[in-house]
Amino acid sequence: MKKNILFASFLTILFILSGCADIKNQKTIQPKAKYVFYFIGDGMGIGHVALTESYLASVNDTIGFNKLAMSDFPVMGLSTTYAENRLITGSAAAGTALATGSKTSIGTIGLASNHTDTLWSVAHYAKLAGYKVGILSSVSINHATPAAFYAHQPKRSMYYEIASEMIASNFDVFGGGGIDFYTGRNNDTTDIYLLLENAGYSSTKNRTQLNKLTTNNNKVIFTSNELTNSAALPYSIDQSDTSLNLADFTQKAIELLDNPNGFFMMIEGGKIDWAAHNNDGATVIQEVIDFDKAIKIALEFYKLHPNETLIVITADHETGGLSVGYDDTHYSSNLKILQNQKTSVEFFSDFLNNLIDSISVDKFNIDIALKTGQDFFGIDSLKPDEFEALNNAILDLKTAHNNQNQYANLNPIAVFWLETINNRAGIGWTTHSHSANPVPVRALGAWQELFDGYYDNTDIPKKIAQAMKVNML
Amino acid sequence: MKKNILFASFLTILFILSGCADIKNQKTIQPKAKYVFYFIGDGMGIGHVALTESYLASVNDTIGFNKLAMSDFPVMGLSTTYAENRLITGSAAAGTALATGSKTSIGTIGLASNHTDTLWSVAHYAKLAGYKVGILSSVSINHATPAAFYAHQPKRSMYYEIASEMIASNFDVFGGGGIDFYTGRNNDTTDIYLLLENAGYSSTKNRTQLNKLTTNNNKVIFTSNELTNSAALPYSIDQSDTSLNLADFTQKAIELLDNPNGFFMMIEGGKIDWAAHNNDGATVIQEVIDFDKAIKIALEFYKLHPNETLIVITADHETGGLSVGYDDTHYSSNLKILQNQKTSVEFFSDFLNNLIDSISVDKFNIDIALKTGQDFFGIDSLKPDEFEALNNAILDLKTAHNNQNQYANLNPIAVFWLETINNRAGIGWTTHSHSANPVPVRALGAWQELFDGYYDNTDIPKKIAQAMKVNML
Numbered sequence: 001m002k003k004n005i006l007f008a009s010f011l012t013i014l015f016i017l018s019g020c021a022d023i024k025n026q027k028t029i030q031p032k033a034k035y036v037f038y039f040i041g042d043g044m045g046i047g048h049v050a051l052t053e054s055y056l057a058s059v060n061d062t063i064g065f066n067k068l069a070m071s072d073f074p075v076m077g078l079s080t081t082y083a084e085n086r087l088i089t090g091s092a093a094a095g096t097a098l099a100t101g102s103k104t105s106i107g108t109i110g111l112a113s114n115h116t117d118t119l120w121s122v123a124h125y126a127k128l129a130g131y132k133v134g135i136l137s138s139v140s141i142n143h144a145t146p147a148a149f150y151a152h153q154p155k156r157s158m159y160y161e162i163a164s165e166m167i168a169s170n171f172d173v174f175g176g177g178g179i180d181f182y183t184g185r186n187n188d189t190t191d192i193y194l195l196l197e198n199a200g201y202s203s204t205k206n207r208t209q210l211n212k213l214t215t216n217n218n219k220v221i222f223t224s225n226e227l228t229n230s231a232a233l234p235y236s237i238d239q240s241d242t243s244l245n246l247a248d249f250t251q252k253a254i255e256l257l258d259n260p261n262g263f264f265m266m267i268e269g270g271k272i273d274w275a276a277h278n279n280d281g282a283t284v285i286q287e288v289i290d291f292d293k294a295i296k297i298a299l300e301f302y303k304l305h306p307n308e309t310l311i312v313i314t315a316d317h318e319t320g321g322l323s324v325g326y327d328d329t330h331y332s333s334n335l336k337i338l339q340n341q342k343t344s345v346e347f348f349s350d351f352l353n354n355l356i357d358s359i360s361v362d363k364f365n366i367d368i369a370l371k372t373g374q375d376f377f378g379i380d381s382l383k384p385d386e387f388e389a390l391n392n393a394i395l396d397l398k399t400a401h402n403n404q405n406q407y408a409n410l411n412p413i414a415v416f417w418l419e420t421i422n423n424r425a426g427i428g429w430t431t432h433s434h435s436a437n438p439v440p441v442r443a444l445g446a447w448q449e450l451f452d453g454y455y456d457n458t459d460i461p462k463k464i465a466q467a468m469k470v471n472m473l
Numbered sequence: 474m475k476k477n478i479l480f481a482s483f484l485t486i487l488f489i490l491s492g493c494a495d496i497k498n499q500k501t502i503q504p505k506a507k508y509v510f511y512f513i514g515d516g517m518g519i520g521h522v523a524l525t526e527s528y529l530a531s532v533n534d535t536i537g538f539n540k541l542a543m544s545d546f547p548v549m550g551l552s553t554t555y556a557e558n559r560l561i562t563g564s565a566a567a568g569t570a571l572a573t574g575s576k577t578s579i580g581t582i583g584l585a586s587n588h589t590d591t592l593w594s595v596a597h598y599a600k601l602a603g604y605k606v607g608i609l610s611s612v613s614i615n616h617a618t619p620a621a622f623y624a625h626q627p628k629r630s631m632y633y634e635i636a637s638e639m640i641a642s643n644f645d646v647f648g649g650g651g652i653d654f655y656t657g658r659n660n661d662t663t664d665i666y667l668l669l670e671n672a673g674y675s676s677t678k679n680r681t682q683l684n685k686l687t688t689n690n691n692k693v694i695f696t697s698n699e700l701t702n703s704a705a706l707p708y709s710i711d712q713s714d715t716s717l718n719l720a721d722f723t724q725k726a727i728e729l730l731d732n733p734n735g736f737f738m739m740i741e742g743g744k745i746d747w748a749a750h751n752n753d754g755a756t757v758i759q760e761v762i763d764f765d766k767a768i769k770i771a772l773e774f775y776k777l778h779p780n781e782t783l784i785v786i787t788a789d790h791e792t793g794g795l796s797v798g799y800d801d802t803h804y805s806s807n808l809k810i811l812q813n814q815k816t817s818v819e820f821f822s823d824f825l826n827n828l829i830d831s832i833s834v835d836k837f838n839i840d841i842a843l844k845t846g847q848d849f850f851g852i853d854s855l856k857p858d859e860f861e862a863l864n865n866a867i868l869d870l871k872t873a874h875n876n877q878n879q880y881a882n883l884n885p886i887a888v889f890w891l892e893t894i895n896n897r898a899g900i901g902w903t904t905h906s907h908s909a910n911p912v913p914v915r916a917l918g919a920w921q922e923l924f925d926g927y928y929d930n931t932d933i934p935k936k937i938a939q940a941m942k943v944n945m946l
Contacts, residue, residue, distance in 0.1 A: 430901020
């Protein structure tokens with residue numbers, strides 16, 4: 001009898017020790033993150049999400065924030081972004097930090113700042129550990145952020161050399177945007193798409209082809225037939241209803257990568273940054289919404305595998321010094337007028353340049369300029385100081401045109417209308433470059449608690465590797 | 474025998490159910506937050522802390538961030554700040570939200586927007602539950618943020634009426650800054666300090682008196698003998714080594730409030746906002762450091778009572794649209810030069826106004842203007858466009874002076890030098906008002922996990938009440 005009681009007590013104690021200890025040290029028994037989504041909103045700071053969410057409320061005639069899917073995430077962290085040799089980072093150094101966990105110098109991809117030591121990404125180590133890997137972006141797949149996950153080059157501008165490294169990575173899915181300079185800068189080297197096909201990658205360039213891809217396609221590179229400059233997808237604001245977007249590619253990548261050994265996927269919303277470089281508020285909003293749609297696709301997958309899925313959302317840096325608050329509008333704002341902006345400022349600028357070429361610059365006058373503002377920004381009348389600024393922009397346009405100096409970036413009339421609508425909306429920017437302001441990190445799912453607090457961008461891939469039980473050494 | 478085994482098994486199961494369940498639902502067995510520090514950095518957004526931390530690194534000739542004490546906190550949340558009737562909030566509505574958990578209209582203190590329904594603060598409920606309560610600020614104690622914790626007035630500008638409510642609150646400690654308009658707007662009503670003394674409050678106005686306060690002093694109002702305009706403490710950058718600062722008051726408040734029933738303390742860093750309204754970067758930095766010193770005092774207390782202390786740090790809103798990143802400096806920055814700024818721009822502006830009055834405005838010339846820039850900002854030479862801007866500022870000064878229009882806020886020469894040093898440092902601002910950008914929430918200690926994620930400012934006092942097991946109804 002005593003033996004039995006002793007035995008039962010022994011079992012009891014054993015059970016308590018094992019069971020309770022496991023619950024107490026939950027981290028040691030949590031299943032590893034088998035399915036990982038690593039979302040990088042290029043340039044997406046606090047202000048970009050705030051602008052989008054307060055704009056969405058304004059469109060519904062309410063005051064406040066209509067939260068995006070990403071904003072329901074339970075864990076919020078904050079990350080510093082500085083590079084090894086500059087406080088305000090660039091996408092190459094920041095991408096390398098987010099991919100490899102090491103700081104490097106500005107412009108460097110997947111190498112230490114000595115340009116000799118190779119830095120390997122969490123995607124590389126995940127692949128070695130048996131995970132399938134996908135690298136997606138709305139800009140070209142050899143642009144700095146995606147490049148940092150598979151390439152090792154001293155300069156981010158070495159697009160062809162970067163793209164060549166896709167093959168050696170042996171990653172399973174690449175795509176979204178296309179490959180910039182895929183036949184080299186001088187258009188005289190072997191087509192990278194061809195090299196990828198020779199290496200066993202199925203290549204698709206439109207929705208019909210994309211739809212046909214199955215897990216029988218061993219390795220895949222997919223893109224859209226609507227690529228714009230630099231092999232990027234068009235801005236969301238410029239896309240049609242049938243355009244392939246980041247959410248479409250995310251959906252297909254899940255289908256292709258899902259397997260018993262799990263997957264790691266990096267998905268970049270690359271044009272939030274580009275729109276912010278132009279200080280183009282309405283376009284930023286649509287890019288953030290587009291990025292959030294891709295996140296929603298990951299969320300659907302998470303709901304099927306909540307214990308084994310980890311979704312992390314962050315940014316490589318903040319672009320534009322964006323705040324919902326502007327000196328001239330003081331405490332008021334009118335974000336709703338941004339819905340009147342029809343296209344990105346880049347699209348509008350191209351339109352203007354074509355128009356001016358077709359009618360000749362001499363015939364471009366204030367009436368035409370006013371008409372374009374009405375058509376593209378829904379602005380019907382100007383205040384005297386705005387009117388004067390528009391006239392000055394026309395002078396700038398003509399001077400630049402006559403000097404054969406095709407306005408370095410954007411057409412001055414386009415810039416005028418953009419600034420007018422931003423100013424009236426009450427949006428402020430401090431720069432057309434990046435800022436050093438830290439960026440938020442949002443996390444949901446397996447090991448989400450690792451991402452709480454305030455840390456450096458180099459910590460993020462290490463935390464992801466920890467969640468995946470992948471050794472990064 | 475079987476019975477005994479059954480009994481042992483029953484005990485086992487009981488033990489497992491109780492013990493493990495408690496561990497699993499850790500929240501239900503965590504001790505309540507007995508000691509609560511609620512720090513509010515008025516206007517302190519992501520950019521203000523980023524500027525301070527990257528400035529501190531630059532002073533050490535390193536690239537990156539030298540983290541403040543507040544940045545070691547394990548939990549990071551993000552909070553929206555909008556008011557009931559405006560996207561960009563003000564300190565009264567935001568203070569009311571942070572104090573009472575309810576939105577209200579701009580300018581309203583502790584009342585619903587109908588100006589009839591009373592809103593009671595978490596401090597009020599804590600007092601009812603037996604906690605001692607302290608309300609501290611570096612600005613006047615009847616300014617919007619502290620006022621929202623004890624007063625109920627339709628307008629934040631009703632300073633005398635607000636201050637009168639200190640007595641009815643029955644709170645234990647008030648202070649830091651003094652009481653603005655303590656004899657009414659027309660200087661014709663009973664001195665509030667006298668009313669407080671009659672109600673049993675010990676009143677101190679310098680360090681010697683402060684040092685003498687003990688727990689024998691039942692209720693206390695303490696302030697400094699160096700109050701500046703609006704009964705605020707001087708800007709940290711303008712204080713001397715012997716000046717009483719927010720950390721000194723926090724230290725004394727702990728000593729006075731510590732008791733077996735616990736305490737709730739609200740500590741406002743009020744002049745971060747004021748400096749940001751002036752777009753005065755160097756002064757913002759010193760205010761954030763000063764605020765962090767007060768947080769360090771709370772951290773020392775936390776170390777003695779880690780299981781029962783909760784420290785929460787947030788802001789009522791962001792002021793200035795501040796980013797470390799400016800259009801003219803692109804990707805570079807030179808924050809270190811901010812150490813050459815000797816005083817706040819307000820102090821400098823007052824100095825200039827006195828100087829001009831003493832020598833007469835006609836005699837104020839470019840040489841004198843250049844000398845002031847050297848003395849107060851360490852700037853030895855100007856670029857041609859800067860030189861032109863200074864000459865224009867002198868013209869503005871003389872025009873304003875001759876029109877008896879004493880430059881609405883700051884002396885134009887002061888503004889010129891301030892903008893020059895900010896621009897050269899690479900700091901950008903979008904507004905002299907507030908922005909709608911969300912603000913970080915940092916938490917450490919008992920129930921810290923409640924403060925993770927992204928939520929509204931009205932949630933924060935509710936979370937604090939939950940941690941304190943105080944009912945807010």
